[in-house]
Amino acid sequence: MKILVTLCLLFSCGFANAQLYDLVIRNGKVIDGSGNPWFYADVAIQNGKVVRIGKLSSAQAKRVIDATGLIVAPGFIDVHAHIEGGESTTPTADNFIHDGVTSVVTGNCGGSNLNIADYFTRLDSIKTSINIATLIGHNTVRRAAMGDAQRDPTPDELKKMEMLVNDAMNAGAVGFSTGLIYIPGTFSKTEEVVALARMAAKQGGVYASHIRDEGDNVTDAVNEAINIGRLAKIPVEISHFKVTYKPNWGRSVETLELVERARLEGLDVTIDQYPYVASSTTLDTTVPSWVFAGGRDSMKIRINDPATRLRIKKEMVETLKKKQLKNYSYAQVARYAPDTTYNGKNISEINKLKGRKTKPMEEAETILEMIGAINRTQMVYFSMNEGDLTRIMQYPFNMIASDAGIARYGSGMPHPRAYGTNARVLGRYVREQKIIRLEEAIRRMTSLPAQKF
Ligand SMILES: [Zn+2]
Structure with a gap:
């Protein structure tokens, strides 16, 4: 398997051998997607469709791709x-x-x-x-x-x-x-x-x-x-x-x-x-969902209220413990529009950049600051097992x-x-x-x- 030559459409047959095809892909190992073993064949394409599969050595084509040593498969x-x-x-x-x-x-x-x-x-x-x-x-x-x-x-x-x-x-x-x-x-x-x-x-x-x-x-x-x-x-x-x-x-x-x-x-x-083994979704998913009920304005009122903010952070830390995680280093920023220097850094690293200690409560504070600035920051989470x-x-x-x-x-x-x-x-x-x-x-x-x- 070296390179895959992919075709857009499923195979069908019907054209005569004398046909001048738009394209013939020759000598590849065809894997047709059914799960059946590969077989050697040429593939002819006309008007964007696969029209013939088989030994097409005498077929004429406007363009020929030699797929010797390659796999030919549907897209x-x-x-x-x-x-x-x-x-x-x-x-x-x-x-x-x-x-x-x-x-x-x-x-x-x-x-x-x-x-x-x-x-x-x-x-x-x-x-x-x-x-x-x-x-x-x-x-x-x-x-x-x-x-x-x-x-x-x-x-x-x-x-x-x-x-x-x-x-x-x-x-x-x-x-x-x-x-x-x-x-x-x-x-x-x-x-x-x-x-x-x-x-x-x-x-x-x-x-x-x-x-x-x-x-x-x-x-x-x-x-x-x-x-x-x-x-x-x-x-x-x-x-x-x-x-x-x-x-x-x-x-x-x-x-x-x-x-x-x-x-x-x-x-x-x-x-x-x-x-x-890493997933990718928003930073919002680290925060309890009730925080977002009613939309962004309601969310802002909640996170700006000191007592509610503390309650949110405590819940976040509780969730972290359940996951047997010591901190948020498993959570890496993919794209953070307000400060692109965060891209590629994990929450623990960003937290340290802010001069804070590597403690779950402090990192939760960092997350709330980021969420307060913008919704749906895209993240990568290292959370799975091989x-x-x-x-x-x-x-x-x-x-x-x-x-x-x-x-x-x-x-x-x-x-x-x-x-x-x-x-x-x-x-x-x-x-x-x-x-x-x-x-x-x-x-x-x-x-x-x-x-x-
Ligand atoms: Zn999904």
């Missing part, structure tokens, strides 16, 4: 992307293309465009290099219906959310996503998610779940996602499957068993994973997905998953560690995601 489908915004600034989506990805599913973790019809119209005018499908996000429709309120929706508000999901599905969304650790989705109960997932199910959608807890309560959270699938009669995709923080390392044995048992019951449950990662990777109904957006080169110190997800699976886990076979890895990057979405 990868990344089912867990967050490209919103990036498609306009960088329509070439270079980080995806260079990682072999030609199609993405965006709108994950509960966050999407609200008006999917408008979004698709906009995408048509942009002409991105990647194909794009989207989910409709729970947080997006909840915020539109009831802001960041920490309560159940009224019947009218629920009806409004249902209509928004329905409209999105009508416009071509491929399903419904949740981000149950984020504001405001974290304020919802299971029943609300079931009601909305039902709307997506009616039109053949998938329920993609960033579950409620990937740490201490991970089994409850996996069970909740499966149960939503059972009640709403909708296929479930559990996003960026993992177990976080030391006390939970090893529990992927239990969580994978839950998925397997659901499948034996006849529920269509699959998962996806990025191949790194044993869980490889165990999850060996699960056959697990797709490879980046959880990334369209990268802007030279901006911040982002998580490497935006650039190297598929390359790392193929290089580190297939070639070096032999955790899975090459054909199997490519199946998880192509036909498995295609079948599900």
Whole structure:
């Protein structure tokens, strides 16, 4: 395996040999994405489609690529992307293309465009290099219906959310996503998610779940996602499957068993994973969610009140202890707009720069100062274990997905998953560690995601 030559579309046949093709890729080892072994073949392309695979030595072509010694595979489908915004600034989506990805599913973790019809119209005018499908996000429709309120929706508000999901599905969304650790989705109960997932199910959608807890309560959270699938009669995709923080390392044995048992019951449950032991999300997730109830103004009132600020910091330190962490050195800044010198530094280092002691309470103070300046600072958290990662990777109904957006080169110190997800699976886990076979890895990057979405 040296280089992957990727093709955008699935294989089909039908052209006669006398045809002058636009492109023929000769002499490669073809891995078709089904999981079957590679075979030597030439691949002919006409009008952007694969039209013939086989021995095409006599075929004429406008352009020929000699793929001797190389693998030829379909373009990868990344089912867990967050490209919103990036498609306009960088329509070439270079980080995806260079990682072999030609199609993405965006709108994950509960966050999407609200008006999917408008979004698709906009995408048509942009002409991105990647194909794009989207989910409709729970947080997006909840915020539109009831802001960041920490309560159940009224019947009218629920009806409004249902209509928004329905409209999105009508416009071509491929399903419904949740981000149950984020504001405001974290304020919802299971029943609300079931009601909305039902709307997506009616039109053949998938329920993609960033579950409620990937740490201490991970089994409850996996069970909740499966149960939503059972009640709403909708296929479930559990996003960026993992177990976080030391006390939970090893529990992927239990969580994978839950998925397997659901499948034996006849529920269509699959998962996806990025191949790194660090996650990436916002700094806000280190602060209790009640602090953000009602929106940014309410949050500012809370953190500026000395008694409430102290209570928040105590809760944060309590959470840190539960994770068996002594400080916030596991939390590294990817991009902090108010002071870019923070990029790449962890919270303990930033705390020291401020002349403070390496104590959890002082570091919590540093975090609150950063959150007071700006919301949603992107972070990298070193929270996982290689044993869980490889165990999850060996699960056959697990797709490879980046959880990334369209990268802007030279901006911040982002998580490497935006650039190297598929390359790392193929290089580190297939070639070096032999955790899975090459054909199997490519199946998880192509036909498995295609079948599900
Ligand atoms: Zn997520």
